Amino acid sequence: MSAPIPLLDVRGLTKRFPVKAKPFSRQKKFVHAVEDVSFSVGRGEVVGLVGESGSGKTTIGRTIMRLTDPTAGQIVYDGTDIAHLPRRQMMAFRRKIQMVFQDPFASLNPRSKVGELIAEGMEIHGIGTPAERRAEVSRLLGLVGLSAEAAQRFPHEFSGGQRQRIGIARALAVSPGFIVADEPVSALDVSVQAQVLNLLQDLKEQLGLTILFIAHDLSVVEHFCDRVIVMYLGRIMEIAPRERLYAAPKHPYTEALLSAAPVPDPDREGKRIVLEGDIPSPINPPSGCVLRTRCRYALPECAQIVPPLREIAPGHLKACIRDDIL
Amino acid sequence: MVGVVMFAIIIFIAVFGRLLWPVDPLRVDILGSLLPPSLEHPMGTDDVGRDVFARFIQGAQVSIGVAIGVTIAGTLIGGTLGLLAGLVGGWFDTIVSRTMDAILAFPPLILAMAVAIGLGPGIVSAALGVILAAIPWYFRLLRSEVLRLRTLMYVESAQALGASSFRLIRLHILPQTTSTIFIQASSVFSFSILTLAALGFVGLGIQPPTPEWGTMITEGLAYALTGQWWLGFFPGLGIFMLAVSANLIADRLRDIYDPKSGARLSL
Numbered sequence: 001m002s003a004p005i006p007l008l009d010v011r012g013l014t015k016r017f018p019v020k021a022k023p024f025s026r027q028k029k030f031v032h033a034v035e036d037v038s039f040s041v042g043r044g045e046v047v048g049l050v051g052e053s054g055s056g057k058t059t060i061g062r063t064i065m066r067l068t069d070p071t072a073g074q075i076v077y078d079g080t081d082i083a084h085l086p087r088r089q090m091m092a093f094r095r096k097i098q099m100v101f102q103d104p105f106a107s108l109n110p111r112s113k114v115g116e117l118i119a120e121g122m123e124i125h126g127i128g129t130p131a132e133r134r135a136e137v138s139r140l141l142g143l144v145g146l147s148a149e150a151a152q153r154f155p156h157e158f159s160g161g162q163r164q165r166i167g168i169a170r171a172l173a174v175s176p177g178f179i180v181a182d183e184p185v186s187a188l189d190v191s192v193q194a195q196v197l198n199l200l201q202d203l204k205e206q207l208g209l210t211i212l213f214i215a216h217d218l219s220v221v222e223h224f225c226d227r228v229i230v231m232y233l234g235r236i237m238e239i240a241p242r243e244r245l246y247a248a249p250k251h252p253y254t255e256a257l258l259s260a261a262p263v264p265d266p267d268r269e270g271k272r273i274v275l276e277g278d279i280p281s282p283i284n285p286p287s288g289c290v291l292r293t294r295c296r297y298a299l300p301e302c303a304q305i306v307p308p309l310r311e312i313a314p315g316h317l318k319a320c321i322r323d324d325i326l
Numbered sequence: 327m328v329g330v331v332m333f334a335i336i337i338f339i340a341v342f343g344r345l346l347w348p349v350d351p352l353r354v355d356i357l358g359s360l361l362p363p364s365l366e367h368p369m370g371t372d373d374v375g376r377d378v379f380a381r382f383i384q385g386a387q388v389s390i391g392v393a394i395g396v397t398i399a400g401t402l403i404g405g406t407l408g409l410l411a412g413l414v415g416g417w418f419d420t421i422v423s424r425t426m427d428a429i430l431a432f433p434p435l436i437l438a439m440a441v442a443i444g445l446g447p448g449i450v451s452a453a454l455g456v457i458l459a460a461i462p463w464y465f466r467l468l469r470s471e472v473l474r475l476r477t478l479m480y481v482e483s484a485q486a487l488g489a490s491s492f493r494l495i496r497l498h499i500l501p502q503t504t505s506t507i508f509i510q511a512s513s514v515f516s517f518s519i520l521t522l523a524a525l526g527f528v529g530l531g532i533q534p535p536t537p538e539w540g541t542m543i544t545e546g547l548a549y550a551l552t553g554q555w556w557l558g559f560f561p562g563l564g565i566f567m568l569a570v571s572a573n574l575i576a577d578r579l580r581d582i583y584d585p586k587s588g589a590r591l592s593l
Binding site: 065091101103106107108110111112125170174 | 478480483484485488489493498501502
C-alpha cells in the first residue's frame with residue numbers, strides 16, 4: 001500500500017523529557033517518551049498510530065508538528081528534514097502539515113468567532129484578501145457540513161461534534177497535504193464519532209489528504225486506516241497493513257490489545273488476554289524489550305537486547321525476537 | 327449597579343465639584359471654625375474654619391488622580407515583566423521572580439512607608455512606594471496566567487498554524503488575561519486609595535496644607551472625641567465608597583468579560 005517515495009519519513013525519532021533530579025544527585029533522569037521510532041507514511045495513505053496513554057503517540061504527533069523539538073532523529077517531509085528547521089523556514093511546512101486536536105472544547109479559543117478561527121491560518125500565511133478569506137470560510141464550513149452562518153457564532157454555541165468539524169475546517173484552511181489527527185474522536189460521544197470519522201474519510205478522498213491518525217484503541221482505527229502502527233512505552237511494537245494486523249497479529253502486545261476490544265456478538269466466547277501489572281515507568285523503562293515485564297511469552301533473552309523492528313512479511317514489521325509464537 | 331453609582335458620584339464630585347462649589351479649600355475663617363454641616367457648609371468647617379466640602383473635593387481629586395496613576399504604572403510595569411517572564415522563562419524568569427519574592431517579603435504598607443520615608447515625605451514618594459508594593463502582584467498574576475495559557479490547546483493550535491509569539495500574545499493570551507488584570511487593577515486601585523490615606527494619616531503622604539483624605543482624618547481625629555464628627559467622617563466615607571465601589575465594579579466586569587455567563591453590558 002505504501003507509495004514508492006513516502007510523503008513523511010520518520011527516522012530514529014527520539015524524545016526525552018528531562019526530569020528534575022533529586023538534589024545533589026549527579027544522575028540526570030529522563031522520561032523516555034519516544035525511543036528510536038522509524039516509520040513512513042505514503043502519499044494518500046491513512047496510517048493509524050495506536051497505543052495506550054503514555055505510549056508516546058501524541059508526542060510523535062506533536063513532534064511532527066514541531067510543537068515540541070525532538071531530542072534526536074529525522075522527520076523528512078517530502079524530501080526535507082524538518083526536525084531542526086529554524087522558525088522562518090518551518091513556516092512553509094506549517095501550511096503543508098496541519099493538526100486536528102483531540103479536545104474540540106479546548107482547542108478553539110472561546111473568545112474568537114468561528115469565522116475568525118477558521119480564517120486564522122490564512123491570515124497568518126497571508127492567503128487572499130479579507131473578502132476572499134470570508135468566501136473561503138463559507139466554503140470550508142460547507143465542506144465540513146456546517147452552515148455558512150456559523151462563522152458569526154462562538155465555539156461554545158456548538159456541540160462537540162460540530163466543534164470538531166470546526167477544528168477540521170480550521171486545519172484545512174491552509175490547504176495542507178498532511179493531517180495529524182490526534183485522537184480526533186476520543187472526546188466525542190460514540191454516536192458522533194462515526195459522523196466525524198466519515199467526514200474525515202470523505203475529505204480524504206475529495207482532497208487527496210494523507211493522514212496520520214492517532215488513537216488509543218484499535219476499533220476506531222479499523223475502518224479508517226490502510227496501515228496501523230502499534231506503540232508501547234515509546235517504541236513501535238508492530239507495523240502491519242490493516243487486514244493483516246486484525247486477522248493475524250504477530251506481536252504479543254497487538255494480540256493482547258485486540259483481545260481486549262469488545263466484539264458485538266453475545267455468543268462469541270472471546271478469550272481475553274490480560275496484560276498483567278501496570279505500564280512500567282517511562283523514566284526507568286525495562287531493559288531489552290519494554291514489554292517483557294508484562295508479556296506472557298517472555299524469555300530470559302528478552303531482557304538482554306532491544307528487539308529490532310524487522311520485516312516478517314511484505315509491509316509487516318514487528319519488534320519481537322520470538323518467531324515461534326502467534 | 328450600586329458600585330457604578332457610588333463610583334460615579336465620587337468621580338462626579340472630583341471632576342465637577344470645583345465648578346459647582348467654588349469655595350477655596352485653603353481659606354481660613356477663624357470665626358467660623360468647627361461649624362456643623364449646614365446649607366452654607368454641607369460638610370461643616372474644620373478647626374481653622376476651612377470648608378470641609380471644598381477640602382473633600384480636592385482630596386477626591388488628589389486621591390483618585392494618584393490612585394489611577396499608581397494603578398496604570400503598576401499594571402504596565404508588573405504586567406509586562408510577568409508576561410515576559412512567563413514567555414521567555416530561563417534565567418530572566420528566575421532573576422525577576424526572586425526579586426519580586428524579595429519585595430513581597432515586606433508587608434505592602436511597611437514597604438510603601440519605607441519608600442516614602444527614604445525618599446522624603448511627599449506625594450511622589452508615597453505614590454512610588456505604592457507602585458513598588460503593587461508590581462509583584464501583577465507580576466505573579468500575569469506570569470502564572472501566561473504559563474497556564476501557553477499550554478492550552480487553542481494556543482498550541484494557533485502555534486501549529488504558524489502564529490508568531492507576538493500574535494499568540496496579542497490574540498490568544500492577552501485577551502484572556504484582561505478580566506484578571508481588571509480585577510487586580512481594581513483591588514490595586516482600592517489598595518492605593520487606602521494606602522495613600524494611611525500614609526497621609528501617619529504624615530508621610532501629601533503634606534499640609536494640601537487637603538488629602540488621610541491627612542484630614544488625622545486632623546479630625548482629635549475632634550471626633552469632642553463631638554465634631556464631620557471633620558473625619560466625610561473623608562472616611564469617601565475612602566470607603568471609592569474602595570468598595572471599585573471592588574464591586576471589578577466583580578461585574580469579570581462577569582461581562584466571561585463569554586459563557588450570558589451577562590452583557592447591562593451594568
